[in-house]
Amino acid sequence: MTYFDVDWSPRFNFGGPRSINGLKGVCVHTSEGNPSITAENLANYQLTSQTGSYHVIVDLTGKRLRENTDDWVTWSSGNQGNNILLHICFTARADWTRQQWLDQSKMLRAGATVVAHWCKTYGFPVRKVDTRSLPGILGHDDTRAWGGTDHTDPGKNFPYDVFAQMVNDVLNPDAPQTPGGPVADDKLTAVHQKVTGRYKSRVPGSTYEDDMLGYIHQIDRAVFEQGQQLKRIEDLLKGGK
Template identity: 35%
Template sequence: MLLLEKDSPLADSIAVSPNFSDSGNYDRKSKWVVLHTMETGENSSIAENIGAGWFTNPNAQASAHYCVDDNSIVQCVNEGDYAWASGPTGNLNGIQIEMAGRAAQSRADWLDDYSRAMLERTAALAADICKRHGIPVRVLTDEQVARGEAGITTHASLARVFRETDHSDPGPNFPWDFFMERVQAHAGGNGGSVNEPAPAPRAASVAPAAPAAPRRIAMNGVFYPDRTLEVSRDLDPNSPAVAKYQPWSPIRYDSYVLANGYAWISYVSYSGERRFVAVGPDDGRNDTTWGSGFFN
């Protein structure tokens, strides 16, 4: 049905797009928040220009549920209906958010004053959508998207997984650490969907006994920590950190080890040395890791 009222209280205005598919269920729940870029420059009327301009044109054959710039959020399609933004699979399962910006932006571009203001609005909107749709506040890996798990994803990830489009937005330099910290803040800390804080390895007064011979198991993946994690040269929880990963910074790994009471992911650093990062307790569960991308 055509959009008659706002789904999110954060929307500043409505611009009704005719480019959508009617789901027949106004209360339909989605499992993904899908981020896009509008491929535009920075100005404070771009959400209105795209939302109330291009997306209202039937010839565009495109739309999104929301358009966001630095000072406004425009809703174009009912959340219960399917916007035309990310290919058949993405459209059927996601709430689409178009952000002012370009996929080719540098990290510095994403973190200038304009984009920070835009990302703040987008983060608040994403947190609101996650709460109302029961979507976990987490960034999905391609593997998780392929399995149909719920969370926050991108047009680029959907394109890689389902090969229904060829887009790469919001691009490789999108500041996931900043964005997810703001989503978490708007969701009330953990939004009820991210793992509850567990003691970090270095806080343990006595490290659990190490197995006789820890074995490194080959497994490729990308882990997104929900807190700051330390990088170690070995599997000793008390060893000095050689580096740190900030929340939501991707950690690409090629193997894992269960040792000293913790699950560790491992990779070879740019210097050619093997590194280890503890990502949760070795308790046989996948819901107690400190982020997503390791059996969860």
């Protein structure tokens, strides 16, 4: 299974060697700059500035650039995370919404091939974990528990569920599509768009416009108010007897 398209590992000489026997999982990062940056340009910046490094970078086009081999300590998180994790960085931002992530399926699928390779090679389970439940897949944000970093990437909206399914799809290409996979997620995305989309009122003369939840709230309030009115009428009728 090929897990990178471009290999720059011979160029990266900062960091240091490590044993692969103690590896515990995969850490997901975002570059936090312009998401449109190419993998080569990001790697070149890190190479010249020596301000950080990863094992693999994946850009929006799906290009996978290897910066360091698995047996090399990268400058990705605090010391503990650097020592025992494999690090993948997407050219993305931690403030992205879930939908913004899902819109970059080409990048996510390319990243899934990288993580699938690591999970197969080292026996990591394909599951979201934190530092207390390794082995598995976690984010830079999770490694703050070990100290040495205050970063919060890849952000609260990173779609770990969808990404894990993509990894499983790579590992089991002949398996039936399971709920929550790319096909199911596309359907969920369509439903989400319908629910959150805004719709104009069909009542003649009304200028009201809202999403489905807003209309449901309006119906709920109208039912409650009509119930209150009926109760008042009932009380008046009883009082007139």
